[in-house]
Amino acid sequence: MASARSSLSRDRRRAEMREFLRSRRARVSPADVGMPEGGRRRTPGLRREEVAVLSGVGVSWYTWLEQGRDITVSEEVIDAIARALLLNAAERGHLYRLAGLNPPRDAPAPAVPTSPELRRLLDSWLPRPGYVRDRHWNFTAVNDMAREVFGYGETDHNCLVSFFTNARYRTLHRHWAETAPQVAAGFRADAAHYPDDPEFDRIAGDLAAVSPEFAELWARHDVAEHTSAVKAVDHATAGTLVFDATLLPLPEHPGHHLILHNPRPGTDTRQRLEELMRRRSLVVAHPG
Known part of the structure; x- marks a missing residue:
């Protein structure tokens, strides 16, 4: 039973990973990341191969990740993808969790006077x-x-x-x-x-x-x-x-x-x- 729940949890994470990456990719234009438009586009946002290039990973590997396949993901790759998709701190942490990783801790905020x-x-x-x-x-x-x-x-x-x-x-x-x-x-x-x-x-x-x-x-x-x-x-x-x-x-x-x-x-x-x-x-x- 525990194994079945664990498998279901992984499946849900992969499904959420798939939809999350697609939605983030759709909102970033080539101009936002300093890339040429590259002709007419059928869908808004970056193409998968452009995200792969910006992240420094293979196109097939990134495609598998976005499809929710069971592949190993490192913190370095997650950070690279987060930068390519212009994710904010909350989105980056969410991506870490979807990949089954613990988000890195934020740097301590400086002490501030009481308002x-x-x-x-x-x-x-x-x-x-x-x-x-x-x-x-x-x-x-x-x-x-x-x-x-x-x-x-x-x-x-x-x-x-x-x-x-x-x-x-x-x-x-x-x-x-x-x-x-x-x-x-x-x-x-x-x-x-x-x-x-x-x-x-x-x-x-x-x-x-x-x-x-x-x-x-x-x-x-x-x-x-x-x-x-x-x-x-x-x-x-x-x-x-x-x-x-x-x-x-x-x-x-x-x-x-x-x-x-x-x-x-x-x-x-x-x-x-x-x-x-x-x-x-x-x-x-x-x-x-």
């Missing part, structure tokens, strides 16, 4: 805590209540580093020891998405040198991916606060996440937060 829209969102989220972190878990924006509730100071620039080195955060976090393995495993899982980015190793190496707990956990090579968590903190003024934390990816900034904390139902966290926010406002309005 004014996201900063306004964080401010409007008050009195609930929220922040934005980049792919290396660096904070790019933190609202005032996140600093107050979790003990983040002006020297806290990285979520992972703060978790293991910020003594105030560690004291506040009710389940720090139980959560630490998940945090280290989450960072390793994120690093795996960017195998050519040395910054993850630098951050982990520097942190392992100053945090024995992190060094021990990092050496386990555990990985875990999650989009939600429950956080409980014992705040000196507000008392026990329990949150549902949700990680929301920001597609326009690959690797960046918006982390929002909502008072957990069944607790009085919302009321405690509102009272804490009121006290902070009074202190700001009447310092000293």
